[in-house]
Amino acid sequence: MSTPENQPSANFIRQIVSNDLAINKHNGKIATRFPPEPNGFLHIGHAKSICLNFGIAQENQGTCNLRFDDTNPEKESIEFMQSIEKDVQWLGFQWTAEYHSSDYFDPLYDYAVQLINQNLAYVDSLSAEEIRAYRGSLTEEGKESPDRNRPIAKSLDLFKRMREGEFEDGKYVLRAKIDMASPNINMRDPTLYRIRRTHHHRTGGDWCLYPMYDYTHCISDAIEGITHSLCTLEFEDHRPLYDWILDKLQTPCHPQQIEFARLQLEYTVMSKRKLAQLVIENHVKGWDDPRMPTIAGLRRRGFTPDSIRDFCERIGITKKDAWIKMAALESCIRDDLNENAPRAMAVLKPLRVVIENYPDEQVELLTAKNHPQKEEMGTREIPFSKIILIEQEDFSLVPPPKFKRLIEGGEVRLRGAYVIKCEKVITDTAGNVIELRCSYDKVTLGKKPEGRKVKGVIHWVSEQHSIPAELRLYAPLFTEANPEAQSHFLETLNPNSLEILSDSRVEASLANAKPETRYQFERCAYFCVDSDSRAEKLVLNRTVSLRDSK
Numbered sequence: 001m002s003t004p005e006n007q008p009s010a011n012f013i014r015q016i017v018s019n020d021l022a023i024n025k026h027n028g029k030i031a032t033r034f035p036p037e038p039n040g041f042l043h044i045g046h047a048k049s050i051c052l053n054f055g056i057a058q059e060n061q062g063t064c065n066l067r068f069d070d071t072n073p074e075k076e077s078i079e080f081m082q083s084i085e086k087d088v089q090w091l092g093f094q095w096t097a098e099y100h101s102s103d104y105f106d107p108l109y110d111y112a113v114q115l116i117n118q119n120l121a122y123v124d125s126l127s128a129e130e131i132r133a134y135r136g137s138l139t140e141e142g143k144e145s146p147d148r149n150r151p152i153a154k155s156l157d158l159f160k161r162m163r164e165g166e167f168e169d170g171k172y173v174l175r176a177k178i179d180m181a182s183p184n185i186n187m188r189d190p191t192l193y194r195i196r197r198t199h200h201h202r203t204g205g206d207w208c209l210y211p212m213y214d215y216t217h218c219i220s221d222a223i224e225g226i227t228h229s230l231c232t233l234e235f236e237d238h239r240p241l242y243d244w245i246l247d248k249l250q251t252p253c254h255p256q257q258i259e260f261a262r263l264q265l266e267y268t269v270m271s272k273r274k275l276a277q278l279v280i281e282n283h284v285k286g287w288d289d290p291r292m293p294t295i296a297g298l299r300r301r302g303f304t305p306d307s308i309r310d311f312c313e314r315i316g317i318t319k320k321d322a323w324i325k326m327a328a329l330e331s332c333i334r335d336d337l338n339e340n341a342p343r344a345m346a347v348l349k350p351l352r353v354v355i356e357n358y359p360d361e362q363v364e365l366l367t368a369k370n371h372p373q374k375e376e377m378g379t380r381e382i383p384f385s386k387i388i389l390i391e392q393e394d395f396s397l398v399p400p401p402k403f404k405r406l407i408e409g410g411e412v413r414l415r416g417a418y419v420i421k422c423e424k425v426i427t428d429t430a431g432n433v434i435e436l437r438c439s440y441d442k443v444t445l446g447k448k449p450e451g452r453k454v455k456g457v458i459h460w461v462s463e464q465h466s467i468p469a470e471l472r473l474y475a476p477l478f479t480e481a482n483p484e485a486q487s488h489f490l491e492t493l494n495p496n497s498l499e500i501l502s503d504s505r506v507e508a509s510l511a512n513a514k515p516e517t518r519y520q521f522e523r524c525a526y527f528c529v530d531s532d533s534r535a536e537k538l539v540l541n542r543t544v545s546l547r548d549s550k
């Protein structure tokens with residue numbers, strides 16, 4: 001964690017909040033919200049916003065609402081809402097109250113009528129295309145719509161009929177009357193409402209008129225009494241509009257919008273539209289595919305809530321965009337699992353070893369520690385027998401220099417068991433090693449052999465006791481650090497992002513291991529049991545390697 005005392009590290013937003021508390025700005029109250037649009041699963045970028053919003057509330061005895069920003073009915077669903085609730089809770093946070101922008105459709109409508117009455121909004125018949133053309137550009141002022149001076153009574157009448165469903169989609173919009181010459185394009189009479197005959201997952205067919213994000217967000221914040229409305233940097237240019245709407249409406253509360261940098265993580269994408277495309281076009285196996293940067297994907301991959309919160313704390317909150325390396329995220333889960341994951345033995349690519357001088361029917365139950373440093377994690381029994389499996393890589397017929405593992409005629413220690421010696425190598429007709437014949441030194445159980453040094457230690461499992469397992473190894477989804485900078489992000493998809501080892505074997509103690517159980521497979525990597533696991537065949541995901549390869 002961030003500091004030895006486990007205090008959250010300072011950042012400019014925490015500073016603003018504590019200054020506001022010091023001057024009793026909001027009557028000593030802190031209220032934040034996390035406002036996802038239910039149009040996809042949450043990703044690691046959202047985790048940054050969740051940790052910030054819930055964290056600030058927790059640290060200051062404040063409140064934090066979960067608010068679904070559900071004003072685009074075409075793309076939103078109950079399924080996405082449920083996944084969001086689950087992921088926020090899994091990360092370890094509980095909202096004070098749950099709201100939906102759609103809860104405010106009535107007051108939002110009433111506020112819009114108020115703006116029209118104040119001559120600050122008008123019904124416009126320009127098409128979306130015309131509005132865009134009239135808007136101008138950074139170098140060119142916008143042009144006023146011919147409808148801009150429509151009498152208040154006419155706009156009121158049209159707006160009412162828009163709500164009643166008299167007009168087809170796109171016929172009219174409601175726009176704020178601000179300033180078509182403003183250097184900030186967001187202030188050039190932004191659209192507040194558009195007609196959309198779409199079923200809404202909560203309000204059903206009640207509305208055919210839906211409010212726009214900028215209009216909805218500030219009023220929803222004000223209705224909930226939010227004190228600090230934290231959002232990402234791309235909304236900086238929208239802040240004048242946020243403030244304009246609340247000023248003109250004289251809402252009882254005027255939250256302060258503060259922007260911070262989005263999380264950008266290398267070798268993945270974070271836009272929900274692109275993540276949805278990966279899912280819909282089957283480039284991955286779903287929103288919770290362990291290669292996805294979604295919370296659900298990371299959970300399935302084996303990440304813990306602690307590791308993700310630790311990551312968000314380590315990257316900090318700033319006003320400047322920065323790219324974060326995947327290694328930074330990986331080092332958080334590695335640190336967590338090194339501390340907390342029980343150890344086990346698994347052989348990824350097995351090679352059969354027959355111990356010729358070991359009694360045929362004998363089975364010994366050897367005791368192994370579940371964690372080398374943590375006694376409290378206890379021990380388990382590992383069966384040892386005449387035929388064992390070792391890693392193909394741990395034997396070499398033509399050993400490279402300094403090879404410390406098993407070679408023909410050489411000795412190696414089996415972790416937690418005996419020293420064995422390779423007496424004979426069996427190969428197939430093509431010369432591939434298919435089996436080793438070994439002997440064991442009976443007096444080396446937990447003891448050094450007499451008169452000679454055995455340097456290498458390798459892992460193993462007993463053939464008859466081990467359980468078949470499919471191990472899924474992952475690499476980054478993309479071959480470019482910033483796939484979104486490419487014209488076609490899908491062209492940078494990594495064709496080798498998933499490797500499946502289907503003949504692996506894991507030690508007997510993993511029988512009945514439940515999904516989401518995590519292990520360190522000694523000398524291999526950290527793995528997590530997948531929900532595809534069956535009693536006949538375990539399936540595990542490689543969460544992260546033991547060490548950073550770079």
Ligand code: ATP
Pocket residue numbers: 034035036037038044045046048049069230231232261262263264270271272273
């Ligand atoms: P997208 O554009 O991909 O749909 P979004 O920002 O619109 O993403 P929302 O569901 O609206 O997604 O986001 C909810 C909250 O999470 C917002 O306050 C948003 O600023 C924040 N958020 C989204 N992505 C990131 C990110 N990469 N880093 C930090 N915060 C983020």
Ligand code: MG
Pocket residue numbers: 037
């Ligand atoms: Mg959004």
